[in-house]
Amino acid sequence: MGGNSPSRRIRADAERSTARILEAAETVLAEDANASLERIADAAGLARATVHRRFASRTALLDALAGQLSERYLLGLSEARVKTAPPVIALHRLTEIVFDLKLSHRFAVQLTSALTPAVLDGLDLLFARLRDAGAITVADPAWCRRVYLALLHEVHDLPADSPALASSASSATGDETEAKISLLVRTALGALGGSRDATALALNG
Structure with a gap:
């Protein structure tokens, strides 16, 4: 299977969006430790549904940051x-x-x-x-x-x-x-x- 297969592209897109979410979360939570996932999604420039797909809960996001x-x-x-x-x-x-x-x-x-x-x-x-x-x-x-x-x-x-x-x-x-x-x-x-x-x-x- 070629290097540009759909599954590889999907995984790469998922990795990029996850990295954007974590970067945004670090910035937003440093300013407001109680910020919501929705606010983090806005800072990441992603749909809120995308953030919730990657991280089902705030705890899951904090675990990923840790x-x-x-x-x-x-x-x-x-x-x-x-x-x-x-x-x-x-x-x-x-x-x-x-x-x-x-x-x-x-x-x-x-x-x-x-x-x-x-x-x-x-x-x-x-x-x-x-x-x-x-x-x-x-x-x-x-x-x-x-x-x-x-x-x-x-x-x-x-x-x-x-x-x-x-x-x-x-x-x-x-x-x-x-x-x-x-x-x-x-x-x-x-x-x-x-x-x-x-x-x-x-x-x-």
């Missing part, structure tokens, strides 16, 4: 090379990736269901490697991960003129995002028992 973000978290873990890179460097790179995702998925990052067991396992592996490398002393990777995620949200929401950011070396360049990344990595490592000297050496070495 699933999409989970896949990107997993890709981020791979890009950060949490299994093989020097662990502090991997933590810094992963933090850069997550900050980017928080900008592009402002609604979905609030969905805890995006943190699937596979994502949590990847984070726990990174913190176990940080402990084994002597960058931190806390023994429980799951606790380290919870501390990191809590700090991530707090640091991300800091205003640009926060004194906490002024203490970051990256603040001298005027790069607010890089200053936040540096602050988060240093704070997380310090909170988990890493020495200041070891953290500075790992980040600057």
Whole structure:
């Protein structure tokens, strides 16, 4: 059967419309978390019936957004090379990736269901490697991960003129995002028992 068969075209059309719906949902729900499927359909430029065909309920749509973000978290873990890179460097790179995702998925990052067991396992592996490398002393990777995620949200929401950011070396360049990344990595490592000297050496070495 040829590559332009009707069934292939139908599947391609369905994939495109699904992508449009998810993109529109991310934008609309970031502005109004209670927005209806009808409003999302309007933002996507699609008939409401099309949205309801793809997603039978609001729950189904939220599950799809969480699933999409989970896949990107997993890709981020791979890009950060949490299994093989020097662990502090991997933590810094992963933090850069997550900050980017928080900008592009402002609604979905609030969905805890995006943190699937596979994502949590990847984070726990990174913190176990940080402990084994002597960058931190806390023994429980799951606790380290919870501390990191809590700090991530707090640091991300800091205003640009926060004194906490002024203490970051990256603040001298005027790069607010890089200053936040540096602050988060240093704070997380310090909170988990890493020495200041070891953290500075790992980040600057």
